[in-house]
Amino acid sequence: MNKIMIIGCPGSGKSTLAMQLGEYKKLPVYHLDSFFWKPGWEQIERDKFIEKQKEIMKEPAWIIDGNYNATMDTRIKKADTIIFLHYRTTRCLFRIIKRRIQYHGQIRPDMGEDCKEKIDWEFVQYVLKFNKDKCPTIFDKLDAVKEKQIYILKNPKQLKYFFHQFKDISID
Numbered sequence: 707m708n709k710i711m712i713i714g715c716p717g718s719g720k721s722t723l724a725m726q727l728g729e730y731k732k733l734p735v736y737h738l739d740s741f742f743w744k745p746g747w748e749q750i751e752r753d754k755f756i757e758k759q760k761e762i763m764k765e766p767a768w769i770i771d772g773n774y775n776a777t778m779d780t781r782i783k784k785a786d787t788i789i790f791l792h793y794r795t796t797r798c799l800f801r802i803i804k805r806r807i808q809y810h811g812q813i814r815p816d817m818g819e820d821c822k823e824k825i826d827w828e829f830v831q832y833v834l835k836f837n838k839d840k841c842p843t844i845f846d847k848l849d850a851v852k853e854k855q856i857y858i859l860k861n862p863k864q865l866k867y868f869f870h871q872f873k874d875i876s877i878d
Contacts, residue, residue: 707787712771713844714791715836717798721816724771736762738772743818782847787855790844798833
C-alpha cells in the first residue's frame with residue numbers, strides 16, 4: 707500500500723480517511739478538490755488539473771482522495787490500492803450538512819484557497835444521485851482491475867475493521 711486511491715460520494719469521509727491513513731503510513735496526501743478549485747470556487751483548466759495529477763503519480767508513494775471521473779482511469783492504473791467508500795446516500799447527505807455547519811465561513815483543510823465551505827442545490831443533487839448514477843461506472847472500472855488491492859467499504863463499521871488491520875485508530 708504505497709499508492710492509494712480513495713473514492714466515494716461526497717460526505718463519505720474520503721478526505722478524513724486520507725489524512726488519517728497518510729499520518730499512520732507516513733505517506734503524502736493529496737486532495738483533488740484542493741487542486742481542482744482555484745480561489746473563489748473557480749475551476750482549474752482541465753489540462754492543468756490532469757498534469758498536476760500526473761506529476762503526483764510519478765512519486766513513489768502517495769494517497770489521493772477524490773473522484774473526478776475524467777482522471778479516474780489514470781489513477782486506477784497507477785494505484786496499487788483502491789478504497790471505495792460506498793456509503794448510503796442518507797449518511798453522505800447528513801455528513802455534508804454537518805460539514806457545512808462545522809466549517810461555516812471557513813475553508814476546510816482539504817479544499818483550495820479561498821473556497822469557504824458551502825452547499826448549493828447542484829451539490830445536493832450530485833450527492834442524491836451519486837449511488838445511482840456514478841457507482842455503476844465505478845464498479846465497472848474496479849471490475850476491470852482485479853489485480854489491485856480493492857476495498858469496498860459500505861459503512862463506518864467496515865471502515866473501522868479495515869483500519870484495525872493497521873492500528874487501533876478511531877475513525878469518525
